[in-house]
Amino acid sequence: xxxxxxxxxxxxxxxxxxxxxxxxxxxxxxxxxxxxxxxxxxxxxxxxxxxxxxxxxxxxxxxxxxxxxxxxxxxxxxxxxxxxxxxxxxxxxxxxxxxxxxxxxxxxxxxxxxxxxxxxxxxxxxxxxxxxxxxxxxxxxxxxxxxxxxxxxxxxxxxxxxxxxxxxxxxxxxxxxxxxxxxxxxxxxxxxxxxxxx
Amino acid sequence: xxxxxxxxxxxxxxxxxxxxxxxxxxxxxxxxxxxxxxxxxxxxxxxxxxxxxxxxxxxxxxxxxxxxxxxxxxxxxxxxxxxxxxxxxxxxxxxxxxxxxxxxxxxxxxxxxxxxxxxxxxxxxxxxxxxxxxxxxxxxxxxxxxxxxxxxxxxxxxxxxxxxxxxxxxxxxxxxxxxxxxxxxxxxxxxxxxxxxx
DNA sequence: CCCTCAACTGAATGTATATTCACATTAGCT
DNA sequence: AGCTAATGTGAATATACATTCAGTTGAGGG
Numbered sequence: 001x002x003x004x005x006x007x008x009x010x011x012x013x014x015x016x017x018x019x020x021x022x023x024x025x026x027x028x029x030x031x032x033x034x035x036x037x038x039x040x041x042x043x044x045x046x047x048x049x050x051x052x053x054x055x056x057x058x059x060x061x062x063x064x065x066x067x068x069x070x071x072x073x074x075x076x077x078x079x080x081x082x083x084x085x086x087x088x089x090x091x092x093x094x095x096x097x098x099x100x101x102x103x104x105x106x107x108x109x110x111x112x113x114x115x116x117x118x119x120x121x122x123x124x125x126x127x128x129x130x131x132x133x134x135x136x137x138x139x140x141x142x143x144x145x146x147x148x149x150x151x152x153x154x155x156x157x158x159x160x161x162x163x164x165x166x167x168x169x170x171x172x173x174x175x176x177x178x179x180x181x182x183x184x185x186x187x188x189x190x191x192x193x194x195x196x197x198x
Numbered sequence: 199x200x201x202x203x204x205x206x207x208x209x210x211x212x213x214x215x216x217x218x219x220x221x222x223x224x225x226x227x228x229x230x231x232x233x234x235x236x237x238x239x240x241x242x243x244x245x246x247x248x249x250x251x252x253x254x255x256x257x258x259x260x261x262x263x264x265x266x267x268x269x270x271x272x273x274x275x276x277x278x279x280x281x282x283x284x285x286x287x288x289x290x291x292x293x294x295x296x297x298x299x300x301x302x303x304x305x306x307x308x309x310x311x312x313x314x315x316x317x318x319x320x321x322x323x324x325x326x327x328x329x330x331x332x333x334x335x336x337x338x339x340x341x342x343x344x345x346x347x348x349x350x351x352x353x354x355x356x357x358x359x360x361x362x363x364x365x366x367x368x369x370x371x372x373x374x375x376x377x378x379x380x381x382x383x384x385x386x387x388x389x390x391x392x393x394x395x396x
Numbered sequence: 397c398c399c400t401c402a403a404c405t406g407a408a409t410g411t412a413t414a415t416t417c418a419c420a421t422t423a424g425c426t
Numbered sequence: 427a428g429c430t431a432a433t434g435t436g437a438a439t440a441t442a443c444a445t446t447c448a449g450t451t452g453a454g455g456g
Contacts, residue, residue: 005403005452027313033444041407054444109307115225125372156385159369163361163386171357174323187354188361195393203422231414241435253412291445
């Protein structure tokens with residue numbers, strides 16, 4: 001059989017990428033080593049040359065997720081100087097991420113991670129906490145330039161900000177894309193934005 | 199062996215109750231027929247005299263969940279006449295539900311339902327939609343008595359309301375109860391409440 | 397070109413789980 | 427008490443996985 005071989009460095013990347021796609025389309029429930037191997041185009045046992053086990057693949061997926069999230073933040077920060085605009089754009093980017101490529105919520109809502117191995121849990125917690133801390137620093141920035149009321153707790157605002165998206169994402173998923181996530185988030189944002197203005 | 203027998207009507211209730219407790223403590227991942235049977239005190243095969251299969255047990259759990267949620271709503275509605283007070287108390291009750299007895303988020307975030315059998319998905323969607331519609335009618339009530347700005351979309355407000363709790367619940371779980379859910383929700387509510395006041 | 401080693405294969409193993417079935421036991425009616 | 431149908435049991439079956447391993451193959455340096 002003519003089977004192409006790749007350096008493990010390359011394969012790891014291919015496998016991680018395939019895992020993200022698989023989770024995005026099938027969810028954690030339908031994510032298994034055989035399916036992953038098929039997606040990559042190798043035998044299941046080949047995966048084990050590049051990853052110790054399934055958990056390690058999941059780790060790689062979480063890394064990918066974190067890079068994606070923080071990448072969003074960095075990219076938005078560089079696009080506009082106004083904290084409120086940054087937040088609005090971040091929200092839009094976040095919606096795109098959830099609606100276009102649903103790996104994130106599927107991982108977030110998955111018990112394999114959420115209620116599974118404690119290492120994955122704390123890894124996921126770190127990712128969310130870091131994201132919240134990035135958000136909080138944008139809110140703080142906004143307070144310094146007097147665009148946001150100074151007495152509000154930036155961390156609490158960051159958590160609220162996530163709340164603008166999260167139930168929306170769930171509804172969007174449960175309704176098979178019928179629920180208008182974009183409109184909901186826009187309405188939520190306009191109420192939220194006005195509430196935090198001085 | 200002296201094994202007590204029960205009418206199927208009673209057993210169904212016992213089994214459903216045990217299932218809810220099991221899911222609350224172990225999550226969907228650790229919820230299996232053998233464990234359920236052990237919790238009830240019967241052999242695994244006995245379950246099948248009362249439920250066709252695991253899916254039917256899950257149905258019963260979802261029923262339980264729905265009753266609990268709508269029960270919260272009805273009880274709060276009868277306790278105070280002011281829509282804003284009703285909402286505040288509902289939020290508190292919701293926090294209690296999530297923090298005290300974590301079956302709800304564990305089910306909500308579980309792929310077994312979220313990404314599983316489409317009947318479960320639409321069942322879950324119905325539950326959430328009904329809850330949202332109850333919330334929306336409270337918001338509408340508030341608009342009628344001029345406690346809430348009339349131009350805001352009640353359904354959108356209902357979804358936002360859920361957003362006050364949901365990321366908080368996730369953080370609470372991921373941090374093993376360390377994150378102060380109550381305080382976060384209070385802060386979120388006070389910002390939200392002020393934002394929707396005329 | 398060929399040799400070596402990392403990359404790969406296919407089959408085997410082990411485990412966890414839902415579900416079924418032939419048989420046993422209990423509750424409750426007459 | 428004795429009968430009967432509902433309720434329960436234990437063992438067997440089936441499936442879906444992750445993971446391992448002995449051997450095979452291809453790519454790149456000598």
